Amino acid sequence: MKHKIFQTLPFFLIFITQFTTQAQNKEKGFGNPLPQSSSISSVFGEPRSNHFHSGIDFRTNSDTGLIVVAPYDGWISRIKVGFTGYGNALYLEHSNGLSTVYGHLERFAPAIEKYIVNVQYANQKNDIEDFPERELLCIQKGDTIGFTGNTGGSTGPHLHYEIRETKSQNPIDPIARGLYYLPDNTAPVIARLIIYEVTEVDGCLLFRRFKGLKVQKGKNLYTIVNNGLEALPKKIAFGLIADDRINEQKGTFAIASAVMKLDGEDYFGYNLDKFSYTETRFANAFIDYEAKKMKYGEIVKLFAESNCPISTYRLNSNSGVVNVDTTKGQLFEIKVMDHNGNSSLLQFALRPKNTIKPNQLAIKDTIRQVIATPTKHKTLNYNGIQLTIPEKALYAPALVEIKDTTLVGDLAISKSVAIGSNTIPLQKSVKIEINLKQMGVNITDRVYLARLQGSKGISYAGGIITDSLLSSSTREFGVFALARDTTPPLIKPRNFQDGENVSAQRYLFYHISDAETGVASYQAYIDGEWAAMYYEPKEQTLRYNLSSLRLQPGLSHNIRIVCTDQIGNTSELTNNFIW
Numbered sequence: 415m416k417h418k419i420f421q422t423l424p425f426f427l428i429f430i431t432q433f434t435t436q437a438q439n440k441e442k443g444f445g446n447p448l449p450q451s452s453s454i455s456s457v458f459g460e461p462r463s464n465h466f467h468s469g470i471d472f473r474t475n476s477d478t479g480l481i482v483v484a485p486y487d488g489w490i491s492r493i494k495v496g497f498t499g500y501g502n503a504l505y506l507e508h509s510n511g512l513s514t515v516y517g518h519l520e521r522f523a524p525a526i527e528k529y530i531v532n533v534q535y536a537n538q539k540n541d542i543e544d545f546p547e548r549e550l551l552c553i554q555k556g557d558t559i560g561f562t563g564n565t566g567g568s569t570g571p572h573l574h575y576e577i578r579e580t581k582s583q584n585p586i587d588p589i590a591r592g593l594y595y596l597p598d599n600t601a602p603v604i605a606r607l608i609i610y611e612v613t614e615v616d617g618c619l620l621f622r623r624f625k626g627l628k629v630q631k632g633k634n635l636y637t638i639v640n641n642g643l644e645a646l647p648k649k650i651a652f653g654l655i656a657d658d659r660i661n662e663q664k665g666t667f668a669i670a671s672a673v674m675k676l677d678g679e680d681y682f683g684y685n686l687d688k689f690s691y692t693e694t695r696f697a698n699a700f701i702d703y704e705a706k707k708m709k710y711g712e713i714v715k716l717f718a719e720s721n722c723p724i725s726t727y728r729l730n731s732n733s734g735v736v737n738v739d740t741t742k743g744q745l746f747e748i749k750v751m752d753h754n755g756n757s758s759l760l761q762f763a764l765r766p767k768n769t770i771k772p773n774q775l776a777i778k779d780t781i782r783q784v785i786a787t788p789t790k791h792k793t794l795n796y797n798g799i800q801l802t803i804p805e806k807a808l809y810a811p812a813l814v815e816i817k818d819t820t821l822v823g824d825l826a827i828s829k830s831v832a833i834g835s836n837t838i839p840l841q842k843s844v845k846i847e848i849n850l851k852q853m854g855v856n857i858t859d860r861v862y863l864a865r866l867q868g869s870k871g872i873s874y875a876g877g878i879i880t881d882s883l884l885s886s887s888t889r890e891f892g893v894f895a896l897a898r899d900t901t902p903p904l905i906k907p908r909n910f911q912d913g914e915n916v917s918a919q920r921y922l923f924y925h926i927s928d929a930e931t932g933v934a935s936y937q938a939y940i941d942g943e944w945a946a947m948y949y950e951p952k953e954q955t956l957r958y959n960l961s962s963l964r965l966q967p968g969l970s971h972n973i974r975i976v977c978t979d980q981i982g983n984t985s986e987l988t989n990n991f992i993w
């Protein structure tokens with residue numbers, strides 16, 4: 415009897431140990447920051463325009479004001495209030511070497527809100543970035559820290575939740591790292607394989623789409639539908655259109671990693687479970703930017719562009735370039751994985767009979783076209799316009815041109831000129847210099863460079879004028895014209911009339927907008943004293959919190975709003991109210 419117990423005990427102990435370790439991990443782990451929603455719309459690493467998505471986006475049912483709680487003990491280490499980027503954002507530092515970020519909040523928990531208002535008034539600044547002392551705003555797991563919103567660069571109500579390594583401030587994949595749990599056993603879906611033709615321009619690799627191939631799913635594998643690949647370029651590379659599905663989650667998501675093998679050997683791959691903010695813009699070269707702009711779909715490249723040095727790549731010495739062999743078949747395997755480790759495999763063999771000569775990049779018009787590469791500084795002069803492309807502004811060699819267009823921008827005072835193409839992405843700014851007189855513009859006062867958006871609309875693209883030469887820099891090619899903004903911003907009360915008793919209200923709302931260049935700054939003064947205001951450009955609203963206990967109640971107060979646009983036109987409005 416004794417003997418038997420002894421024998422069974424170790425097994426029993428192992429079981430208990432495993433069980434408690436799992437339970438403890440769960441206890442130690444990060445909780446859900448948004449108890450009311452586990453529905454997500456974006457995952458980590460999603461390539462977006464000019465950045466990789468650095469967190470998880472939670473849906474909030476098109477609503478705002480959902481409670482956000484701390485998923486782990488910590489302290490508020492950074493606060494941002496503003497109308498761009500993450501809008502109203504909180505940063506929590508935790509003792510385990512990780513930090514969490516909450517973006518686009520509507521408002522903060524009362525104690526944090528009080529702290530923020532004090533910082534705003536002490537500095538007389540609406541937009542703040544503050545780093546509170548470690549002991550000041552301590553938070554325990556489950557404490558309410560704020561409420562979801564739609565502030566900053568958000569285009570709809572949601573919560574942006576991000577986990578960073580505190581020391582490096584590098585964001586990491588919460589799902590892949592086991593810090594957020596999402597049930598998922600659904601594998602990614604591979605839709606298309608794209609073959610790229612590879613050539614060289616001045617020592618830089620140039621990848622161009624050669625052929626797109628349909629992919630079919632068999633029992634365990636994806637294969638390509640044979641499209642008669644009898645002839646291929648000598649050097650090729652691959653791209654993939656694939657996305658992920660997650661159990662019970664609406665929509666499709668970005669895949670997390672891919673590995674390509676050639677004849678059984680690892681050849682190229684990437685793993686997007688962590689990146690650095692200094693490399694986030696390389697998302698423009700990680701995908702086929704031109705294909706996306708032209709709505710061919712989002713192609714993830716299985717090769718590295720000359721100027722795309724991201725840490726997520728697993729490179730062989732060929733940057734993903736394959737030398738095509740006509741003497742024997744080459745076997746390719748591409749495995750894609752989602753954030754939970756579910757994978758799909760595409761397998762195909764290539765054995766073309768012939769190789770074909772690649773098309774060289776060539777200019778047809780030497781006056782207004784230039785071939786630029788990431789390794790050389792280049793300038794192009796045409797009709798009073800000078801374009802300067804510095805080194806490492808481009809990701810890959812490209813034909814860049816300046817050409818007149820027949821597009822007419824509303825409010826423009828000159829013809830429109832295409833400078834480069836919006837299908838060519840930029841890592842660094844290029845410089846645009848325009849001789850106003852050569853564009854038929856003889857005034858310089860409040861003239862600016864306008865970018866044509868959509869069919870007719872324009873947006874402010876900056877510009878400093880010296881001796882009738884306008885100089886501006888931009889990180890986006892496009893169609894430009896000159897415009898002039900002489901209209902000051904519009905300010906009007908939204909929820910009260912001059913002299914009204916507003917004691918029953920919590921806020922004063924103003925409409926502020928600027929027709930051309932946009933609102934650049936706004937200030938408010940109540941009874942002559944600076945007052946904190948909250949600006950929401952999407953709603954063209956300026957808000958004052960009456961309940962901030964900074965006014966003596968029952969009196970008539972005077973409020974003055976001053977608003978300036980980007981070119982320097984200023985408006986002022988003074989009203990009275992009783993509160």
Ligand SMILES: [Zn+2]
Pocket residue numbers: 456467468469470471573574575
């Ligand atoms: Zn987000």
